[in-house]
Amino acid sequence: MRGILTRLALAGLLWVTGAAHAAEQHVLKFATLAPAGSTWMKAFDAWGKELATKSQGRLSVKFYPGGISGDEPDMLKKIRFGQLQGAALSGHGIGEIHAPARILEVPFMFRDHAELDAVRARIMPALESGFRKNQYELLGWMEVGNIHFFSTRPLANMDELARRRIWQWQGDRFMAAFFDVYGWSPVSLPITEVYTSLSTGLIDTVVSTPLASIALQWAGKTSYMSTQPMATGIGAVVVSGRFYAGLPADLQALLKASGAQLSQRLIAETRRDDVKALEVLAKSTRPLAGLEKVDVAEHAPRTRKAVAALEAQGYLSAELDRQVETELAALRRGRE
Amino acid sequence: MSRSIRRGYAMLAGVILAAPIFSGCSTDRLVARGASPLIERGVSAMNRETDTELARASIPATLKMLETLLLLDPGNVAYRTQAAMGFHGYALGFVEPTDPERARDLYRRARDHALVALEDAGVSRSTLNGDVATLERALAKLDARALPALFWTASAWGKWIELQLDDPARLAELPRVEALMGRVLALDESYYYGGAHLFFGAYYGGRAPMFGGDFARAARHFDRAAELNRNQLLWVDVYRARYLLRQAGERDAFHAALSRVVVAPDGADPELNLANALARQAAAALLAREEELF
Numbered sequence: 354m355r356g357i358l359t360r361l362a363l364a365g366l367l368w369v370t371g372a373a374h375a376a377e378q379h380v381l382k383f384a385t386l387a388p389a390g391s392t393w394m395k396a397f398d399a400w401g402k403e404l405a406t407k408s409q410g411r412l413s414v415k416f417y418p419g420g421i422s423g424d425e426p427d428m429l430k431k432i433r434f435g436q437l438q439g440a441a442l443s444g445h446g447i448g449e450i451h452a453p454a455r456i457l458e459v460p461f462m463f464r465d466h467a468e469l470d471a472v473r474a475r476i477m478p479a480l481e482s483g484f485r486k487n488q489y490e491l492l493g494w495m496e497v498g499n500i501h502f503f504s505t506r507p508l509a510n511m512d513e514l515a516r517r518r519i520w521q522w523q524g525d526r527f528m529a530a531f532f533d534v535y536g537w538s539p540v541s542l543p544i545t546e547v548y549t550s551l552s553t554g555l556i557d558t559v560v561s562t563p564l565a566s567i568a569l570q571w572a573g574k575t576s577y578m579s580t581q582p583m584a585t586g587i588g589a590v591v592v593s594g595r596f597y598a599g600l601p602a603d604l605q606a607l608l609k610a611s612g613a614q615l616s617q618r619l620i621a622e623t624r625r626d627d628v629k630a631l632e633v634l635a636k637s638t639r640p641l642a643g644l645e646k647v648d649v650a651e652h653a654p655r656t657r658k659a660v661a662a663l664e665a666q667g668y669l670s671a672e673l674d675r676q677v678e679t680e681l682a683a684l685r686r687g688r689e
Numbered sequence: 690m691s692r693s694i695r696r697g698y699a700m701l702a703g704v705i706l707a708a709p710i711f712s713g714c715s716t717d718r719l720v721a722r723g724a725s726p727l728i729e730r731g732v733s734a735m736n737r738e739t740d741t742e743l744a745r746a747s748i749p750a751t752l753k754m755l756e757t758l759l760l761l762d763p764g765n766v767a768y769r770t771q772a773a774m775g776f777h778g779y780a781l782g783f784v785e786p787t788d789p790e791r792a793r794d795l796y797r798r799a800r801d802h803a804l805v806a807l808e809d810a811g812v813s814r815s816t817l818n819g820d821v822a823t824l825e826r827a828l829a830k831l832d833a834r835a836l837p838a839l840f841w842t843a844s845a846w847g848k849w850i851e852l853q854l855d856d857p858a859r860l861a862e863l864p865r866v867e868a869l870m871g872r873v874l875a876l877d878e879s880y881y882y883g884g885a886h887l888f889f890g891a892y893y894g895g896r897a898p899m900f901g902g903d904f905a906r907a908a909r910h911f912d913r914a915a916e917l918n919r920n921q922l923l924w925v926d927v928y929r930a931r932y933l934l935r936q937a938g939e940r941d942a943f944h945a946a947l948s949r950v951v952v953a954p955d956g957a958d959p960e961l962n963l964a965n966a967l968a969r970q971a972a973a974a975l976l977a978r979e980e981e982l983f
Contacts, residue, residue: 390851
């Protein structure tokens with residue numbers, strides 16, 4: 354009899370907790386600069402549907418695409434105030450959460466995506482830990498695309514860049530360090546002024562992904578493009594640590610597992626879009642001769658100097674940077 | 690009747706009789722052009738329709754009739770622009786809300802019809818696909834006679850791109866669409882109820898400032914469109930809410946604008962009956978998504 358009562362009491366308890374569980378609804382308000390209908394938003398929409406289905410409606414995502422929630426610093430501010438719980442960020446936004454992750458977009462560091470993928474996989478635990486220490490949960494890594502030079506004028510060699518008026522995103526400490534080391538004179542402007550400034554001649558060169566160059570219509574002003582990327586722009590799908598901590602364990606696991614799959618899809622599709630965008634641009638631009646066949650080994654001393662400067666400022670992490678160097682060296686030895 | 694005159698008549702009769710045999714195409718064109726008043730009245734009757742279900746059911750037959758006539762007379766510019774307008778309107782009002790992929794194909798079809806008219810106006814395909822500066826020089830030579838071809842090419846092309854924002858090749862075409870619609874604005878800003886202003890309202894209102902959006906400029910375009918059509922075209926407020934107010938995060942204004950559209954009575958211009966009935970439906974659908982959008 355006592356056993357029956359215990360079982361009944363347990364069943365009741367389970368029913369009560371189960372009901373409470375079922376009633377608990379979690380809404381993830383998620384912002385991105387990617388416009389509705391873009392490759393990224395299609396992937397995010399599918400991710401949102403997957404979360405809703407697999408959680409049986411307990412976890413839903415409400416998207417704010419196309420910069421509706423402002424630029425990345427605005428999004429992060431809204432996350433801090435609890436108006437948003439998550440966002441897709443580029444290196445610009447990542448720099449405000451865990452700047453050391455930007456070691457992965459140092460110019461002329463990786464020879465190809467294979468090197469980047471291998472090194473990133475090795476340092477991913479450190480990156481996740483860094484985001485977590487700064488009150489964010491890293492759900493998935495992504496890329497904004499390969500970064501190229503675009504210019505209104507031809508370029509015979511890299512030294513000529515010192516005489517160019519190159520746009521630098523206002524307030525971007527990371528790129529400023531590389532401009533310093535290379536002796537380039539940046540023209541610091543908000544992104545909204547780049548198109549007009551290319552028309553007026555205030556700037557003559559920009560660094561951008563091919564897709565962004567098309568979407569922002571800079572490509573119509575720049576007849577020359579470097580065909581070899583100088584870096585790969587990084588990106589991350591994050592949620593606030595507070596939101597993540599408030600989820601039951603099964604939903605946390607669902608977010609992490611689905612985030613990993615989303616990451617694979619986003620990286621693959623961004624790389625595919627890069628190739629398509631380059632094909633489009635190849636019809637309307639000519640190569641920047643001075644930036645063809647760049648040997649990354651020749652750039653190592655200068656990039657190392659810029660990285661050291663950023664470490665001294667506390668922007669990059671010496672420990673993580675040495676790990677990246679070690680992994681990259683080991684990888685190259687293995688490939689030779 | 691002199692012998693030479695008789696011989697002349699005989700030759701003329703011979704030419705007329707021979708025409709169907711040697712110039713079948715010309716006869717086709719005559720037959721097709723004979724249907725012109727019927728098509729024009731048909732378009733007008735459709736524009737005046739207040740029952741959207743009746744319009745949904747009957748527009749496809751009208752579009753196929755137009756395409757039949759275009760098989761007989763492929764270079765008929767009037768039919769080309771009517772077909773472009775018809776496919777564009779059908780896709781916008783009846784297909785895009787539920788089946789964007791099918792709508793995408795219909796917008797392309799609308800654009801392809803309009804492109805024939807644009808070529809006839811003097812803008813070749815190579816110019817259209819070449820560099821934008823050359824295109825702008827070619828467009829500057831066009832006068833008001835090219836307005837229908839310009840407007841419907843740009844309208845359909847713009848929607849075709851909007852439904853393929855994941856394709857870099859389409860994104861790269863946007864400056865061409867902007868150039869075409871810019872020429873419409875320069876030639877006659879009041880053309881098709883201020884439609885070019887409506888286009889630029891969506892163009893600058895639907896993007897964040899960092900991507901080239903300009904909310905103040907978008908608002909001016911919407912205001913001017915409304916002024917030009919004397920607030921008769923309800924799509925102005927639907928587009929204002931869908932693109933500008935949503936992007937700017939102005940939920941109260943979004944709600945107010947669409948609520949006004951939903952209850953707006955038919956205006957003084959019966960040619961806008963169908964467009965406004967569809968605008969009311971679009972407004973109601975957007976209102977139903979308000980919670981999701983903000």
